Amino acid sequence: MRDFWQYQWQALKFLALTTMFFMLTTAAMAAEIQDMRIWTAPDHTRVVFDLSKSIDYKIFRLHAPERIVIDIKYSTIKKITLVTASDPVVKSVRYGMPKKSILRVVLDVKERVDLRSFLLKPMHHKPHRLVVDLLRESAIAHKNKSKTIMRKRQHDIIIAVDAGHGGEDPGAIGRHGLLEKEVTLRVAKKLVALINSKPGMHAILTREADYFVPLKKRVKLARQAQADLMISIHADAVKTRSVQGASVYTLAERGATPDRVAVALAAKENAADAIGGVVLDDAVDDPMVRNILGDMAKRDSLNSSQLLAENVLVEMKKIGVIKYKSPKRARFVVLGALEIPSVLVELNFISNPKQERKMKNSKHQDRFATALYEASKNFFRRMGMLHSNQYAPSS
Ligand SMILES: [Zn+2]
Structure with a gap:
């Protein structure tokens, strides 16, 4: 009987240790969004996220109201305030955790945009980055206008x-x-x-x-x-x-x-x-x-x-x-x-x-x-x- 309890105790200890190990590795696995920047170009807005490591993410649009959703697996985010007032596309940036394993970043946008996104590896003192380009449809009108100026x-x-x-x-x-x-x-x-x-x-x-x-x-x-x-x-x-x-x-x-x-x-x-x-x-x-x-x-x-x-x-x-x-x-x-x-x-x-x-x-x-x-x-x-x-x- 004593052997049985000893066995149980060992098993429990093993379980506790492995749970702790997994918790630690998950924490170590989690990427952190450390900073965000917005660059406004005439035909698009670029949003850049600095990451502590490479991520697994999904990006999609939702309508009424227009917004861009970025779901990032096993990630955390530093408290970041981002001034978007002067950008013609991005109205505000929010984030939350709909599930324990998902960090969701939402970009509220002022108009319907096309999306392009990609990850960049660290280089020239820059960390891992996620780049999200919001391509403006209204920019086509802008382009046509500048062509008229050229012709003159x-x-x-x-x-x-x-x-x-x-x-x-x-x-x-x-x-x-x-x-x-x-x-x-x-x-x-x-x-x-x-x-x-x-x-x-x-x-x-x-x-x-x-x-x-x-x-x-x-x-x-x-x-x-x-x-x-x-x-x-x-x-x-x-x-x-x-x-x-x-x-x-x-x-x-x-x-x-x-x-x-x-x-x-x-x-x-x-x-x-x-x-x-x-x-x-x-x-x-x-x-x-x-x-x-x-x-x-x-x-x-x-x-x-x-x-x-x-x-x-x-x-x-x-x-x-x-x-x-x-x-x-x-x-x-x-x-x-x-x-x-x-x-x-x-x-x-x-x-x-x-x-x-x-x-x-x-x-x-x-x-x-x-x-x-x-x-x-x-x-x-x-x-x-x-x-x-x-x-x-x-x-
Ligand atoms: Zn140069």
Whole structure:
């Protein structure tokens, strides 16, 4: 009899221990939502959840009232307050636990939207992430409206101004916290305003606010606008604080002798897609670059990009230090529109505290914009697209 009870006691102990073990492992298994961010783009809203680990989730829409439901298995959530007031799609975010094993996050939305969602693995100091894109149907009307604006300006020279990074992808970060994506957007907006204040030229932005645009979409937007020129604006960073100076890049031909510095920079800039979060349908391959352009046209376009880049260096030299005397080449995705003369400009090193301070300064941002405007103008003049009496110097 005593043996029996002893056996029972052992069994009970075993049961208690295994239960505890399972409870502990379930707790260890549970993912935690640690933060949430909202990025508002003209045609969609992106909601990003930072996760402690990868999750198993289900997402669906419910109507009347319109809402998006995300059910996440075995998860918890930190108390998060999310300001959604200025977003045209998301009204509010709520969460609860309809079952013990399910965390339910509900996005109340102002209009019917299409959904796209995907998980991102940790990279560049970012944790596991769940990205939910709410694609606006009303954005189609917005697109048609901008096409009408384009048609009115058919006789203008069109410049696509590309503000590097945005949204989830901050780009380089200065010692005092200045983000590359902020500098690039401010300079880009100033450049667009300057161009649009002059007759005969019209500028468009590939990114208008703080949201992420995939690299190939930037190229596509420049093409849709039928741009005659594209300038992609960036700011560089390295570990050594003292490094400074502007640099300019163009697209390298396939098979060209690689320039070590330019290749490293291109790899860094091309990583924007992975950091910002790109899904497959964003990255549609554009057949134009690969097939349609003949060798002659490619050569012409690369030569004009080189001329544009040289003009940019001349103007950048007037307002500060230059890192390299001549433009460098590498395979930057954002310079993929071979039929459009395109350059990528690193305004300076945001990692240099003195340059960071300058880049933050609105007057210095004006100088950058003026330099890029003058370079474009001189380029079009040399290409015979502008007559020298058409423009008085802007300064
Ligand atoms: Zn950059």
